[in-house]
Amino acid sequence: xxxxxNDPRRAxxxxxxxxxxxxxxxxxxxxxxxxxxxxxxxxxNQALYEAGEPIREAHLLFxxxxxxxxxxxxxxxxxxxxxxxxxxxxxxxxxxxTHYASTCCGITQALLxxxxxxxxxxxxxxxxxxxxxxxxxxxRRQFATEFDVTSHHYGLTGAQRLLDYLLETAGERAGLAxxxxxxxxxxxxxxxxxxxMTPESLSRNLRELSDNGVIVVDGRKxxxxxxxxxxxxxxxxxxxxxxxxxxxxxALTAEPPLSVGTLVNMCGRLRVLSQRMAIAWGMxxxxxxxxxxxxxxxxxxKEFERNLARLDKLELAPDLTEKLALVKLLWPRYQxxxxxxxxxxQRVEEVFELSEELLxxxxxxxxxxxxxxxxxxxxxxxxxxxxRMLSQRIGKFFLFRxxxxxxxxxxxxxxxxxxxxxxxxxxxxxTGNTPPEVAAQLRVVASQxxxxxxxxxxxxxxxxxxxxxxxxxxxxxxxxxxVDTTVKLFERLTK
Numbered sequence: 001x002x003x004x005x006n007d008p009r010r011a012x013x014x015x016x017x018x019x020x021x022x023x024x025x026x027x028x029x030x031x032x033x034x035x036x037x038x039x040x041x042x043x044x045n046q047a048l049y050e051a052g053e054p055i056r057e058a059h060l061l062f063x064x065x066x067x068x069x070x071x072x073x074x075x076x077x078x079x080x081x082x083x084x085x086x087x088x089x090x091x092x093x094x095x096x097x098t099h100y101a102s103t104c105c106g107i108t109q110a111l112l113x114x115x116x117x118x119x120x121x122x123x124x125x126x127x128x129x130x131x132x133x134x135x136x137x138x139x140r141r142q143f144a145t146e147f148d149v150t151s152h153h154y155g156l157t158g159a160q161r162l163l164d165y166l167l168e169t170a171g172e173r174a175g176l177a178x179x180x181x182x183x184x185x186x187x188x189x190x191x192x193x194x195x196x197m198t199p200e201s202l203s204r205n206l207r208e209l210s211d212n213g214v215i216v217v218d219g220r221k222x223x224x225x226x227x228x229x230x231x232x233x234x235x236x237x238x239x240x241x242x243x244x245x246x247x248x249x250x251a252l253t254a255e256p257p258l259s260v261g262t263l264v265n266m267c268g269r270l271r272v273l274s275q276r277m278a279i280a281w282g283m284x285x286x287x288x289x290x291x292x293x294x295x296x297x298x299x300x301x302k303e304f305e306r307n308l309a310r311l312d313k314l315e316l317a318p319d320l321t322e323k324l325a326l327v328k329l330l331w332p333r334y335q336x337x338x339x340x341x342x343x344x345x346q347r348v349e350e351v352f353e354l355s356e357e358l359l360x361x362x363x364x365x366x367x368x369x370x371x372x373x374x375x376x377x378x379x380x381x382x383x384x385x386x387x388r389m390l391s392q393r394i395g396k397f398f399l400f401r402x403x404x405x406x407x408x409x410x411x412x413x414x415x416x417x418x419x420x421x422x423x424x425x426x427x428x429x430x431t432g433n434t435p436p437e438v439a440a441q442l443r444v445v446a447s448q449x450x451x452x453x454x455x456x457x458x459x460x461x462x463x464x465x466x467x468x469x470x471x472x473x474x475x476x477x478x479x480x481x482x483v484d485t486t487v488k489l490f491e492r493l494t495k
Contacts, residue, residue, distance in 0.1 A: 012037045012113050015062055020086055021133060022060075029127050036119035042066070042106040048089075051103045057114040059089045064110025065185040067194075068102045079193040082107070084185050085171050091138050095121070107186045158197050159205040163214065163229075165195050166222055177440035179216075179481060180224040213488030216481050225485040227437040258314070260369070260378040261494025265487055266311060267369045268385030270327060271362040272480075273304045275392035277338055278355040279473070282399035285343045288469045297338060304331070317372065323365040330358045348403050355396065359389070377494040380431055383424045384487040387445075390421045391452070391483055395476040398456060399469070421449065428486070438489045445482045452479045 007013065013034050016022045022030065040059065042048055048059060051070065065084035072078050080102055083089065093100055094117055124131045170180045184191060192202040206222075209215045216223040258266075277300045283293035308331065311324055337351050363386075370382035394417055397410045429442050455475040 009034050009037065011039050015113050016060070019060065019062070021088055021137070022130075025129055026127070029123055029130065032119060032123060033115055036116035038114050040112040040114050042110040042112060044106050044108050046106050048104040048106065048112070049100050051100050053100050055094055055098060055100055055117055058094045058117050058120050059104075059112045059114050061085075061087050061089060062111045062113065065107040066104055066110055067107055067186065067190060068104045070102045077193075079190060082169075082186050082191065082194050084169065084183075088137060091134070091141055095124075095134065095138070107190065157205075158195070158201050159208045161195050161197075162202065162205045163209060165191070166215070166224060170224060175226050175440075176230075176437050177227040177444045179485075180226060182222045182224065184220045184222060213485060216484075218477075223481055225481070225488075227441040228485050228488055230435075230437050259491070259495045260372055260375055261381045261491035263314075263372070264366060264369045264378050264381040264494075265385065265491045266307060267362065267366040268382065268388065268487065269307050270304060270311075271359060271366055271385065272389045272392055273300055273307070274334070274355055274358040274362055275389055275396050276300050276480075277304070277334070278351060278396045279392060279399060279476075281338055281351060282396065283469070283473065285341060285348070286399065286402065286469070288466055288473075301335065301338065317368075319368050320365065320372075323361070323368055326361045327358070327365055330354070330361055334358050345403060345405055348400065349405060352396075352400050352406055359393070363389075375494060376431075377490065380428060380490045381487060381494060383428060384483065384490050387421050387424045387428075388480065388483045388487055390417050390424075391449075391476060391479045393417060394421075394452075394456075395472060398472050418453070425449065428490075435489075435493075438486070438493075441482065441486050441489060445479070445486055448475075448479045448482050451475050 013030075016034055016037065017030055022033065040048070042064065048066065061083055065082065066089070067079055068081040068083070068090065069077050069079045084107075088094075089104060089112075090100070090102060093102065124134055166182050169182050186194075188199045188202055192199045195202070197205070206215070206217055210217055213228045214225060216225065277297060280293045280297035280300060284290045284297065308328065312328070316324065334354050337347075337354060340347060366382055366385060370378045372378070394414065397414050397417070401407050401410050425442065425446060429439070434442075452472075452475045455472045
């Protein structure tokens with residue numbers, strides 16, 4: 001026991017024996033590798049090795065993130081790989097060359113174990129289990145490289161390449177529903193260089209994936225919506241959405257007409273945005289992450305403007321045009337109120353009242369859109385959209401109950417809102433011919449709904465006001481993402 005405690009290579013032993021790459025190998029082999037290893041702590045922007053240096057060690061990354069790059073003819077630097085999960089770096093180089101052709105440096109602080117390359121090569125020759133793992137890792141890297149080259153040159157858009165990169169970074173097979181979260185540790189510039197596009201193109205492609213409901217971007221976090229990855233329209237749960245290039249000659253072709261479901265979702269987005277803006281304003285004036293809330297409020301304001309402008313350009317039926325006019329009439333007043341950080345009972349009541357009035361107007365607009373064509377599927381989009389809005393309206397109620405003058409009214413509004421959410425969820429689950437991914441996503445929503453409801457009643461660990469509010473808002477955001485995906489899935493079924 002004392003010998004192990006005093007082991008100078010204890011850290012390497014624990015890391016290597018618990019690693020995905022070396023775990024389960026024979027103790028004799030592990031002892032050989034550990035004896036030939038050292039711990040490496042890399043700072044952000046610090047070089048691990050430079051192109052042209054002799055290869056003396058193999059590096060296994062455990063924590064942090066690094067990038068590998070190479071200088072191409074003309075002097076430009078090409079990012080070859082971004083690594084932010086456990087991985088043996090530069091496999092092709094350490095087993096196929098004597099000197100590095102690439103440069104590797106830290107993006108963030110990183111922890112690695114360096115193993116003498118002579119010992120690793122010798123062990124690969126003598127231990128079949130290790131050689132099989134090396135071959136498998138090399139084969140996967142070769143497959144990823146071929147796929148990357150093929151997708152870049154033959155028919156796949158930047159959005160598709162970006163999605164493939166995000167899924168590769170996630171490092172796991174996406175489930176049928178729910179979400180997979182990726183943290184982008186590198187800068188947009190570095191990620192764009194890795195995928196082969198400009199930072200501006202990266203931003204556009206992130207927006208395209210977001211508009212298609214495939215991802216939700218929250219700062220450096222990207223939440224991949226698993227059910228939205230599938231081609232729901234075709235009914236094939238094995239077929240992923242394909243962001244292929246348009247065929248030549250299609251550039252001049254008129255945009256296809258909007259489906260009824262798409263129109264309902266566009267109108268319904270105004271509905272939920274009205275409530276999200278009230279939440280952001282309420283957090284700001286309540287000093288709950290006020291700086292972040294202000295940034296979010298500005299983003300939501302711009303999103304409302306964009307959706308309103310898109311609807312304004314469409315040739316709508318007279319009934320919809322009339323209802324849209326009321327929304328346009330209320331919107332400037334709401335914007336003006338949102339610009340104010342004044343904290344007074346009167347101002348808070350004005351914001352709450354106008355948020356309810358704008359909600360009523362946008363809900364009427366969405367309901368009329370759902371009634372066009374008489375498609376049952378359009379009503380399902382509206383119903384899922386109502387739940388999307390309710391997830392935020394209930395969050396708004398939670399924040400605004402702090403003001404005593406609003407408490408009696410809000411107390412009367414919360415129960416029917418909760419009952420409607422649960423009723424809508426049950427009704428959506430009973431729709432006929434529901435694809436498996438839609439049914440699975442509804443189960444995710446039901447689970448997240450229960451977590452959100454429980455968060456509204458604080459326990460001792462979240463008794464503090466600000467801490468409790470942060471918890472409720474976080475659970476509300478998770479619920480919003482899951483419900484928003486169901487809206488998108490039902491929208492696709494109307495096409």
